[in-house]
Amino acid sequence: xxxxxxxxxxxxxxxxxxxxxxxxxxxxxxxxxxxxxxxxxxxxxxxxxxxxxxxxxxxxxxxxxxxxxxxxxxxxxxxxxxxxxxxxxxxxxxxxxxxxxxxxxxxxxxxxxxxxxxxxxxxxxxxxxxxxxxxxxxxxxxxxxxxxxxxxxxxxxxxxxxxxxxxxxxxxxxxxxxxxxxxxxxxxxxxxxxxxxxxxxxxxxxxxxxxxxxxxxxxxxxxxxxxxxxxxxxxxxxxxxxxxxxxxxxxxxxxxxxxxxxxxxxxxxxxxxxxxxxxxxxxxxxxxxxxxxxxxxxxxxxxxxxxxxxxxxxxxxxxxxxxxxxxxxxxxxxxxxxxxxxxxxxxxxxxxxxxxxxxxxxxxxxx
Amino acid sequence: xxxxxxxxxxxxxxxxxxxxxxxxxxxxxxxxxxxxxxxxxxxxxxxxxxxxxxxxxxxxxxxxxxxxxxxxxxxxxxxxxxxxxxxxxxxxxxxxxxxxxxxxxxxxxxxxxxxxxxxxxxxxxxxxxx
Numbered sequence: 001x002x003x004x005x006x007x008x009x010x011x012x013x014x015x016x017x018x019x020x021x022x023x024x025x026x027x028x029x030x031x032x033x034x035x036x037x038x039x040x041x042x043x044x045x046x047x048x049x050x051x052x053x054x055x056x057x058x059x060x061x062x063x064x065x066x067x068x069x070x071x072x073x074x075x076x077x078x079x080x081x082x083x084x085x086x087x088x089x090x091x092x093x094x095x096x097x098x099x100x101x102x103x104x105x106x107x108x109x110x111x112x113x114x115x116x117x118x119x120x121x122x123x124x125x126x127x128x129x130x131x132x133x134x135x136x137x138x139x140x141x142x143x144x145x146x147x148x149x150x151x152x153x154x155x156x157x158x159x160x161x162x163x164x165x166x167x168x169x170x171x172x173x174x175x176x177x178x179x180x181x182x183x184x185x186x187x188x189x190x191x192x193x194x195x196x197x198x199x200x201x202x203x204x205x206x207x208x209x210x211x212x213x214x215x216x217x218x219x220x221x222x223x224x225x226x227x228x229x230x231x232x233x234x235x236x237x238x239x240x241x242x243x244x245x246x247x248x249x250x251x252x253x254x255x256x257x258x259x260x261x262x263x264x265x266x267x268x269x270x271x272x273x274x275x276x277x278x279x280x281x282x283x284x285x286x287x288x289x290x291x292x293x294x295x296x297x298x299x300x301x302x303x304x305x306x307x308x309x310x311x312x313x314x315x316x317x318x319x320x321x322x323x324x325x326x327x328x329x330x331x332x333x334x335x336x337x338x339x340x341x342x343x344x345x346x347x348x349x350x351x352x353x354x355x356x357x358x359x360x361x362x363x364x365x366x367x
Numbered sequence: 368x369x370x371x372x373x374x375x376x377x378x379x380x381x382x383x384x385x386x387x388x389x390x391x392x393x394x395x396x397x398x399x400x401x402x403x404x405x406x407x408x409x410x411x412x413x414x415x416x417x418x419x420x421x422x423x424x425x426x427x428x429x430x431x432x433x434x435x436x437x438x439x440x441x442x443x444x445x446x447x448x449x450x451x452x453x454x455x456x457x458x459x460x461x462x463x464x465x466x467x468x469x470x471x472x473x474x475x476x477x478x479x480x481x482x483x484x485x486x487x488x489x490x491x492x493x494x495x496x497x
Contacts (some may be wrong), residue, residue, distance in 0.1 A: 016403075031458075032429045033404045229403065229430055297407050298427045320406035320429050327407070349409070349425065349432075 004049030005146060005207035013225055020228055021115035023050040028227040035230035036322040039193050040363075042222025043152035045214055046231060048199065049207065052117030052142045054124060057107035060134035065099055065108055067134075068127050068270055070253060072263040078105035081173040081188060085253055085261050086120065087271025091278055093247040093256065095120050100175040100188060109175070109186065109201070113243045117142055127270070146207040150214055150223075151197030151234075158218040159198055163187070167198065181213030192231065194238025194363050233319050236328065239289060239361035245301055245317045246287060246330060252278050255332055257287030286338040287316065289360045292327040292346065296353030299329035304347040312337045315346060323363050329355075368491060369396040371462055375478065376487035377438045381423075382462065383481055390439060390478075393466045394426060394457065397491045402428040405457040410446045410468055417443065417470065419477055424467060426457065435467065439477045445469040 001024040010017060015026035026047065028035060038044050056065055065073050071084035078101050086094040095116040100109040112120045124138045150159060156168050164179040170189045178187050183206040191197040202210060215223060232242070241247055247256040252275060254262070262275060292299060299318030304311050318329030331344065340359045345352035370376075375383040380398035384391040399405065407427035417423060423437040446468045450456050456465040472478070482490065 027430075028403060031404050233429060295407075297409060297425065297432065298429075300432060320404075320427070322429075 002050070004047055005204055006047045006049060006211055009208065009211065010047065010225070015225070015227060018228075021050065023114060025050055026225070026227040028229045029225050032227070032229040032233060033322045035224060035226045036233050038222065038224045039152045039195055039226055039230065039234055040323055041153065042224075043150055043154040043158055043197075043218050044193075044224055044226035044230070045211065045218070046149040046151065046226050047207075047211070048147040048149050049204070050114035051147050052112040052114060052120060052140075053145045053147070053201065054110040054112065054121060055107055055139040055141050056110060056124075056136060057139070058134070058136040060136050061108055064128065064131065064134050064136040065110070066267070066269060067131065068124065069097070069099065070262040070269065070271065070275075071099075072266050073099055073101070073108075074266075076101045079103040079175050081175055081190060083173075083261050085247075085258060086123065087253070087269075087275070088249060089271060089274060091252040091271045091274030092249040093243070093251060093253060093258075094123055094249065096241065096243055096247065096258070096261075098188070098190060100186070103175055103177050103186070111147075111188075111199075116243060144204055146202050146204040146210065147199060148207070148210050148214065149191060149197060149199040150218075151191045151193040151195045151226075152223075153195065154218065154221040154223070155195070155197040158214060158221055158223060159187075161217040162213050180210050183210050185210070192238075192240055193234035194240070194361065194365055195234075196365065232317075233322060236317050236319055236330070237321055237323055237361065237363035239330070242317060246332075251332070254278060254283040255285040255287065259283075284335050285313065285332050286335050287330055287332050288338050288344075288357050289328065289330050289362060290344055290346075290355040290357045291321075291324070291362075292329075292353060293356045294354035296346075296351055297348040298327045299331075299346045299348065299355070305331045305333055306345040306347060306352055307337050307343070309352075312344075318346075321362060328358075328362050368400075369462065370484045370488050370491070372484045374462065375438070375481035375483060376490075377436065377481060378490065379436045381435060381438050383438045383478070384466075385478060388475070389444060389469050389471050390441075391466045391469050392423070392438060393461055394435060395487070395491075396461045397494070399457050399461045399465075402426060402430070402433060404429045405454045408451055408454045408457070408467070410451065411443050413443050413446055415443045417441065419474075427454075437470070438481060439470060439472045440474055441470040441472040443468050444471050
């Protein structure tokens with residue numbers, strides 16, 4: 001298993017360590033529910049050293065990222081970020097990515113999922129080689145890049161103590177250069193929890209410095225380290241999709257509820273023809289959120305969804321929501337049955353258990 | 368890791384407390400710690416017969432659903448409604464408040480196949496428990 005630069009620290013903190021996509025990662029420290037509530041009420045710190053990063057440079061970097069991505073990045077200003085999908089020629093999702101235009105204006109910084117890093121890098125390099133009409137370089141920088149996220153209502157107050165520039169006037173989905181405790185960082189005001197927060201990128205040998213500084217600065221503001229278990233419950237409440245659950249190589253973005261990240265009205269991109277054809281045939285599935293209204297268990301990925309005894313879809317993600325105190329989930333179902341308030345039956349261990357569709361997201365900050 | 372001396376244990380981390388021909392069953396401290404926050408329990412109804420090693424119920428944590436296996440054969444004579452209403456008791460009091468069911472055993476010799484606390488401590492240590 002691969003270890004992040006902070007693996008020893010997690011062990012010292014008493015984390016339960018697991019194999020996650022080939023990485024030795026903390027799934028929890030004190031407990032998922034407690035950690036989840038910490039992020040919602042104060043602040044949480046996440047070691048994301050397992051995630052992948054790629055630098056895309058060259059005169060045609062913009063054209064290349066528009067070619068391999070579903071979203072249109074043409075209007076992306078220096079220091080701005082956008083969510084996009086890398087599609088295969090069939091319109092299935094290779095990965096969901098965040099593309100930052102470097103604050104300097106030169107090149108792009110792309111963040112990819114840990115479980116997909118090798119696949120994504122190979123795909124990007126293959127596409128770059130195929131498009132020899134484009135001047136583009138794909139540099140895989142995961143091994144030299146450390147990544148730590150801070151999320152929660154107290155995140156701004158904590159980072160303000162340590163940053164060399166004001167991070168608090170950054171807009172959501174933007175990136176800025178700063179130092180954190182003297183370490184040069186790229187700071188993205190993004191996140192995967194539904195809370196305010198930042199993701200910091202910096203030389204990997206500075207992981208301990210950044211981690212310790214944030215922990216110390218947040219000590220009196222309730223900061224705690226947060227494992228992958230709470231990361232999953234947080235992202236699900238905020239209705240953030242997870243690769244392998246809400247989307248995969250076989251699922252097109254429309255079925256996954258990610259049509260908003262697809263801009264068809266532009267030049268060719270990988271998967272475009274398949275998506276145009278899919279739309280012409282009609283999009284018959286929807287991703288919906290639901291809560292269980294009957295006792296019977298927690299909905300889990302791949303459980304069957306029924307209406308009147310007939311299968312209409314399947315659960316993509318589900319959990320016990322610490323914020324709502326309810327069992328919740330996302331499902332891909334036939335469009336005819338979709339709609340907030342409409343009933344579904346979730347097949348839990350062979351029994352139909354009643355659920356009701358809800359407006360998304362389950363949790364919205366300040367709401 | 369708490370492992371009471373007067374309880375018996377299974378390889379699948381259930382505990383058994385013997386009182387005459389009725390045994391009380393729960394899951395071990397090690398098991399609850401491995402599972403994390405418990406959010407839901409499914410237990411068989413009183414009166415149901417069950418065979419040793421058959422699924423006795425389901426324990427759901429935030430992360431996953433896990434089967435609980437019956438350490439003995441017999442009939443369910445009582446279930447703990449408190450723990451069904453408050454599954455988090457499994458985390459806070461695995462050996463006392465969070466007993467799951469009581470079973471009237473049909474074959475007392477099965478008790479001899481269970482581990483004592485010493486053997487179970489060794490199993491937990493080998494499983495990475497501490």
